[in-house]
Amino acid sequence: MSSxxxxxxxxPDLANKVESAKHGGASxxxxxxxxxxxxxxxxxxxxxxxxxFVLLLIAGAIFLGELSAGQEAKIIVDLGLSxxxxxxxxxxIFVGVGLVxxxxxxxTLYAILSKPIGRGEFLLGKYLGLCLTLLxxxxxxxxxxSLALIYVKRGWDxxxxxxxxxxxxxxxxxxxxxxxxxxxxxxxxxxxSALLTFxxxxxxxxxxxxxxxxxxxxxxxARWLFRSLYYLLPNLSNYSLITAAGHGFVPDxxxxxxxxxxxxxxxxxxxxGATLIFGRRNxx
Amino acid sequence: xxxxxxxxxxxxxGLAAVVLLARWMDDNRNDVQNQLVEEPLYLNGAxxxxxxxxxxGLAADWYWMxxxxxxxxxxxxxxxxxxxxxxxxxxxxxDLRLLPSLLRxxxxxxxxxxxxxxxxxxxxxxxxxxxxxALLNYGIAANxxxxxxxxxxxxxxxxxxxxxxxxxVYAAGAKLPGAPEWMxxxxxxxxxxxxxxxxAREMYQHLYEASNDGAVxxxxxxxxxxxxxxxxxxxxxxxxxxxxAQSGRCASLWRDVAVALHAARLRFEVTDTLPxxxxxxxxxxxxxxxDVDLNDNSKVPRR
Numbered sequence: 001m002s003s004x005x006x007x008x009x010x011x012p013d014l015a016n017k018v019e020s021a022k023h024g025g026a027s028x029x030x031x032x033x034x035x036x037x038x039x040x041x042x043x044x045x046x047x048x049x050x051x052x053f054v055l056l057l058i059a060g061a062i063f064l065g066e067l068s069a070g071q072e073a074k075i076i077v078d079l080g081l082s083x084x085x086x087x088x089x090x091x092x093i094f095v096g097v098g099l100v101x102x103x104x105x106x107x108t109l110y111a112i113l114s115k116p117i118g119r120g121e122f123l124l125g126k127y128l129g130l131c132l133t134l135l136x137x138x139x140x141x142x143x144x145x146s147l148a149l150i151y152v153k154r155g156w157d158x159x160x161x162x163x164x165x166x167x168x169x170x171x172x173x174x175x176x177x178x179x180x181x182x183x184x185x186x187x188x189x190x191x192x193s194a195l196l197t198f199x200x201x202x203x204x205x206x207x208x209x210x211x212x213x214x215x216x217x218x219x220x221x222a223r224w225l226f227r228s229l230y231y232l233l234p235n236l237s238n239y240s241l242i243t244a245a246g247h248g249f250v251p252d253x254x255x256x257x258x259x260x261x262x263x264x265x266x267x268x269x270x271x272x273g274a275t276l277i278f279g280r281r282n283x284x
Numbered sequence: 285x286x287x288x289x290x291x292x293x294x295x296x297x298g299l300a301a302v303v304l305l306a307r308w309m310d311d312n313r314n315d316v317q318n319q320l321v322e323e324p325l326y327l328n329g330a331x332x333x334x335x336x337x338x339x340x341g342l343a344a345d346w347y348w349m350x351x352x353x354x355x356x357x358x359x360x361x362x363x364x365x366x367x368x369x370x371x372x373x374x375x376x377x378x379d380l381r382l383l384p385s386l387l388r389x390x391x392x393x394x395x396x397x398x399x400x401x402x403x404x405x406x407x408x409x410x411x412x413x414x415x416x417x418a419l420l421n422y423g424i425a426a427n428x429x430x431x432x433x434x435x436x437x438x439x440x441x442x443x444x445x446x447x448x449x450x451x452x453v454y455a456a457g458a459k460l461p462g463a464p465e466w467m468x469x470x471x472x473x474x475x476x477x478x479x480x481x482x483x484a485r486e487m488y489q490h491l492y493e494a495s496n497d498g499a500v501x502x503x504x505x506x507x508x509x510x511x512x513x514x515x516x517x518x519x520x521x522x523x524x525x526x527x528x529a530q531s532g533r534c535a536s537l538w539r540d541v542a543v544a545l546h547a548a549r550l551r552f553e554v555t556d557t558l559p560x561x562x563x564x565x566x567x568x569x570x571x572x573x574x575d576v577d578l579n580d581n582s583k584v585p586r587r
Contacts, residue, residue, distance in 0.1 A: 205337035243341030
């Protein structure tokens, strides 16, 4: 969706940055790509979804008082956090699956990889760039949601602070989804990658059912299949605190840290897999 | 240029045609849609919870607002047919067959959502007390530390005149951390004098204080008005009986007993002749002046 003029500015810009970073460490090269991926997302008007989000919150804040019989704060939190997750998932998937594909399609990848930069560094940079985009997106949405809460409660309310652990976990979930999208896009077309990532997102929220099925099914092979899927696919239900946040529930620090650690390890596995596949791809 | 004008005209006339067609369809719609409003829900709570995965809170909000709209539409339709007069006792004549399912789905999707339990405790007993008790028991199982749910469950048992059970429920709620002291007191009162007006008044006052729902507060206010009116009518009947004993006939006008009614501390309207009920409407003499009743246009509920 980027304009040709924006792209023509973006790609030489990235090549120059990579060039200037070639004598620096790997981290500088990765950061140069990440910064560029973020700028590209902004130029692609990805953050325009914030306008829709704000309109949704304003409409919710104005009309829910009439419709919800005094439950507007809970509903505005449910609405805001759900929209945050949904918009974030759409960005993570649709931008994520195009991260590598667009570079191949425009043939700018050849210019980048001709520099002293590893394919793994390229993927990591792209991944971090999209994560930065999502971070900005989620942070602005979080602030907007807090302001909407202050508006509907006509002043300060503890929920304004209590929703932030849930917002953090939504962001962590989005970083996992981005990793999954990147993995699929390293070996398949954008359409198929998007479809597969959506499947992972859906199944990831049914993890509890997979575990229950593995416990109740009679067949040993089915039991192993469900159990393997349960452990192999990301357990995204650990990051679903939207409903609880609407009631002011704050998770304990330990469970948040364990969920974050799980995400970091899982993302490392995804990026390692993506690098492995991408490293073997022949672009001739 | 000419092409642009044609496109703009197409948009303008197209939108105008869409509006006209939409209005025609609204005017000629048959009542199929109204019948569908009463269709049973396709999803039970558990299935809805599965399908909504990360968005079960939002789905619960949707069902909650649908419940409110469902009852609200019936009330508006009733008020249109009855010159704007509605009180809670009229609910039993409504066909609210979907309400229990809607509240069940709402609370299954989000078991910690308290408003539907409170609403169910007030509205459902008018339709089906067993459904109301089942809803509250489900809520207590999902939120065992919420004393307010015990208060609502006790209220339902009190409504069905099961004072012993109401007392037990209040006593169980009183043991929970954070439960107010009056829960213990009202438990004892249920046991000793569950059917008394004072017990009812106390229960409604606590229900009013504990509720954040405007509709519940309004209902409770009306019920307290009803209790006050019952006390006032008892006082008036005593005055009327005394008058009959002294004069050998019933009072033909309020003026005949005005002095005694003033002494009984009843409220009067500006001319000081007509005693007023708690909603500000004059009472009326019945049975040729031997008895008293609410006026037809009184806002005090009869039940």
